[in-house]
Amino acid sequence: MKKFIFSFLFVSLLIAQDNKIEQVYYTACDRAGIEIDKPIDFKPFDTGKCGFGLYVEVGRNWDKFSEIQKSNIKKSLERPQLQTSILSPSRRFRIHFDTTGVNEPFLFNDYGKIPKSWKMYVDSVAKYIDSVYNVIVNLIGFEFNFNDDTLGGGSEYDIYIQNLTEGLYGETVFDYSNPLPRSGVAKRFLSFMRIDNSYYESSYYTRGINALKVTLAHEFGHAVQLLSYGLWDEDIWFYEMTSTWLEEAVFDDVNDYYAYIPRFFKATSTPIYFHDGYDLVVLGIFLQARFTHRVIVRAWDNIRNYPPVSALELSLNSFSSSLKREFVEFSLWNYYTGSRARSGYYKEGANYPEVRFETQPIFITSNEATINNSTGALSTQYYMFIWRSDTIVAIISNVNLNSALARSSDEFVFQYHITAGSYSEGYTPLGNGLKTRLKVPDFDNWGSLNILNSQIAFVKTNDVFPNPFYADGIEKILIPVDSGSEDVEMKIFTIGFDLVYSGKFKPEFNFGNYFVSWNGRDNSGEIVKTGVYIYFVRSGNSERLGKFVLIRK
Incomplete structure (x- = not known):
């Protein structure tokens, strides 16, 4: 029976894959206006607002198409033949358009289409694409040294204005089978752009x-x-996330991305690499707010040789942080949206949807409650508990980077226990007699935040996090301080009071509190040995002394 079920599922998977390939083929031809026989019930391959993903799928499945299909797809990748073209004022872009027919651009107002408005529309394209170039290349710092010889009529980048499929904003078309010489591991491509003639x-x-x-x-x-950077075709989410973030970076007043972020806030328990990327624009906004746009540019520099998760980790390392640490902080930011929005988090957070809780509020009875569940890599689950007059929100994140790098669908089990009882070992006090514990086999791959009555109970007055601290020279232990207004003197000692590290630092704002941090390295840059360590911090007239366990990885 099991053998029969497995065979049935395998055959079903093959049929689904064949149907997807056919759907991609029909859609590519349909968008280019190539006449082919299509099923009566044909539905286009869904790539969202942008057609970029369609051409990625064409490339990924190239060897599965028939020769006739390949020939038609090649035709669909050819540049449209439109009536005329102009250059943008910078002369970096050639804009192709028709002045008559179905592709004629036009503006509209409350009364409908404005006749003979094609010139105003085309001039707007020329004006705004130069502005886009100026921000993305000259201000943000992305590279773009384009030259396609005479394709499209000159060496400029080509933009074609057409009457696109309804709902399709635009697409960047490229031929997967014709890459440029590599500048790293990832394949690079020339492309051209197709945009709608009116919206x-x-x-x-x-x-x-x-x-x-x-x-x-x-x-x-x-x-x-x-x-400039290259394609990792399994990780389109990062490409769409970055492009949607660029919309906000260049045209902050438009906010088209509001249409897509509800998908993310409803599905934070889905690993980020399984999202379409449009909805993950908030990750780009978060990273920019934390580190400026340079952290994203540096990640793209790394993408030449590393897939996006690794590239982002390397970029964050260069900013003295890590993806594990920032993903936990990102999960906190995602809680403070909608009616919960507050200063210090998303600038437009009040306009964002609120995260979906995994369950209805859980009422703590018999002084305790337990959650047993599982979640995937780079995902977060939110739970709400009610205890007498207190409300507690638990934010539980898995940050297993090895699984994320493998795009794994594996889920990892956890147990979250909250109690007003007498438990002590391994529990974190929240206040009002409550304490919690996250029980997992690999604590280093998890992050847990708790919010008690709208206040972050991540660490209390004398707590450091994490404790124990697994030191690899990159991850950091966070030591709380009273405020961020003054520089902090920090010293780290062995249990025998031998000084291993000292310095003066500006406090960081993480998880709703001010901290100074240490990466486990001594003053000579070496990772210290496993053991118990003592910290001392002084800020103004305030001093704090405590200890923690460090485990060298």
Whole structure:
């Protein structure tokens, strides 16, 4: 019976894969206007607002297409033949368009289409694409040294204005089978851009010129990624996340991304690498707020040779942080949205949806409650508990980077216990007689935050985190201080009071508190030995002394 079930599932998987390949083929031809026989019930392959993912799927499945299909797909990748073109004022972009027919660009107002408005629309494209280039390349610092010889009529980057499929904002088209010489491990590609001729239809969340503006930023982001950094075709989420973040970075007033982020806030328990990327724009916004745009640019520098999760980890390391640490902080930021928005987190957080809790509020009876569950890598679950007049929110994140790098669908079990009882060993006090414990076999791959009555109970007055501290020279232990207004003197001693590290630091704001941090290295840069260590911090007239366990990895 088991053998029969396995065979049935295997055959079903093959059929689903074949159907997907056919769907990709039909969609590529349909968007390019290539006449082929399609099923009556044909539904286009869904790539969201942007068609970039379609051409990634074409490339990933190239060897599975028939020769006739390959020939038609090649035709679909050819540049459209439109009536005329102009250069943008910077002369970096050639804009192709028709002045008559179904592709004729137009503006509209409350009364409908504005006749003979194609020139104003085309001029807007020229104006805004130069602005996009200026921000993304000159201000943010991405690289873009484009030259396609005479393709499209000159060496400029080509933009084609067409009447696109309803709801499709634009697409960056490239030929997966024709890569450029590599500058690293990832394959690079030339591309061209197709954008809609009006954004008139109600299927667009943002319409008209504002839709045009964010589309130019989004698609130019993909052009930069393909040309300058390279493609990791299993990790499209990072490409779409970055391009959607660029929309906000260039045109902060448009906010088209509001349409997509509800998907993320409803599914934080899904590993981020299984999201489509549009909804993960908040990750880009978070990283920019924490480290400036340079952390994202540096991640893309790394993408030439490393897939996105590794590239982002390396970038954060260069900013004296790590993906594990920042993902836990990111999970806290995602709690403070909507009615819970507060200063110090997302600037536009009041306009964001609120996270979905895994269960209905859990009422603590018999002085305790327990959650037994599992979650995937780089995902977060939120739980709410009620105890008398207290409300407790538990934020539980898995940060297993090895599983994330493998794009694993594995889930990891955990037990979360909250009690008003007499438990002590391994429990974190929250206040009001409550304490919690997260029980997992690999504590280093988890993060747990607790919020008691809207106040973060992550650490109490004399607590450090994590304790024990697994030192690898990158991860840091956080030592709480009273405020962020003054520099802090910090000293680390062995249990025998031998000084191993000292320095003066500006406090950091993490998890709703001020801390100084230490990466486990002594003053000569070596990771210290496993043992019990004593910390001493002084800020103004305030002094604090405590101890923690360090385990060298």
